[in-house]
Amino acid sequence: MQTFRNLSTPAIVIRRERMGESHKGLVLLTADLGLVHAAAYGAWKMHSALRTGSEPFAHSLARLYHDPVKNTYKVTDLEVRESFEGLRTDLGRIEAASLWAEVVLKSIAAGETTGGLYRLLLACLRALEAGGADRAPYATAQFLWRFLDLAGYRPDASACERCGRAFGEAEGAAWLAAPGGIACGACAGGAGLPLSAGARRYLEATRDLDLAASLAISLDPSSLAGLGKALQHAIRGVLETDLASLRSLGQR
Ligand SMILES: [Zn+2]
Known part of the structure; x- marks a missing residue:
């Protein structure tokens, strides 16, 4: 159906693999085309114009050439808007961004939400870049x-x-089996993942807040840890797959 051979779209590098000696195979989350696999020839060379824009999480205006016969994409230019260098300065933020990328990759069936997914990922990457490593778990909670x-x-x-029944202010809850709903203690009967009252209120409060306002809210450490586990559990259920990044987070 694609009739334009040359096209441009804002894009975020979700995955970057080595292709031969000096090329990169990229997976891009684009604003307009969903996930696109594209080859960036020569991008591994020191002086390549594609070098910076083809690194993980870089946000660019991507110019692509589409070969309609082979149905492949080639990157012809990456006009870098944000390289997100700060993300790479500590493990906590690298892990957070890697987890989000994995969720994006595994959720690709959700075709009609890709524009929204692109905007969500970009907003969360900006927040992760701007915030310290200690805010990374909150950025992940909000992304998920x-x-x-x-x-x-x-x-x-x-x-x-x-x-x-509406939950009381000081009432915790349980996040039921994947993907599941959130139930009171009596209804859950010990099933599901526990949510502290603080974690439950946090979810409720941040539902209608914008991302920046949501990220300004903090939780006590055990509520944050429990929330992280419950969200990971729910995401696994939605994606119907395990996530390597989640496994490594769970061990921390
Ligand atoms: Zn109930």
Whole structure:
């Protein structure tokens, strides 16, 4: 169906692999075309004009050539808007961005949400770049919580999914099996992943806040850890697959 051989779209590098001696095979999350696999010839060479823009998480205006016969894409230019160098300065932020990239890669079936996914990933990368390493778990929580919304699986954190009762201010809850809803203790009967009252209120409060306002909110460490586990559990359920990045996060 693609009739334009040369096209340009804003894009974020989701994955970068070595291709031969000096080329890069890229997976780009584009604003307009969803995920695109594209070859960046010579991009591994020191003086290549494609070098910076083809590194992981770089955000560029990508110019692509589409070969309609082979249905392949070649990168002809990457006009770098943000290289997100700061992300690469500490392990916590590298791991967070890598997890998000993996979620994006594995969720590609969600075709109609790719524009939203591109905007979400870009906003979260900007927040991760601007915030310190200690804010990375919050950026991940917000990425995953908002991803669940894009995917159509965000549960209601204000009332029990089973009995419909609104949660009390100081009431914790349980996130039921994948992808699942959020239930009160009585309805959950010990099943699901526990959410502290703080974590549940955090989800409820940040549902309608913009990302920057959401990221200004902090949780106590055990609520944050429990929230992270519950979100990971829910994401695994939605993607119906395990995530290597989540496994490594879970061990920390
Ligand atoms: Zn209930």
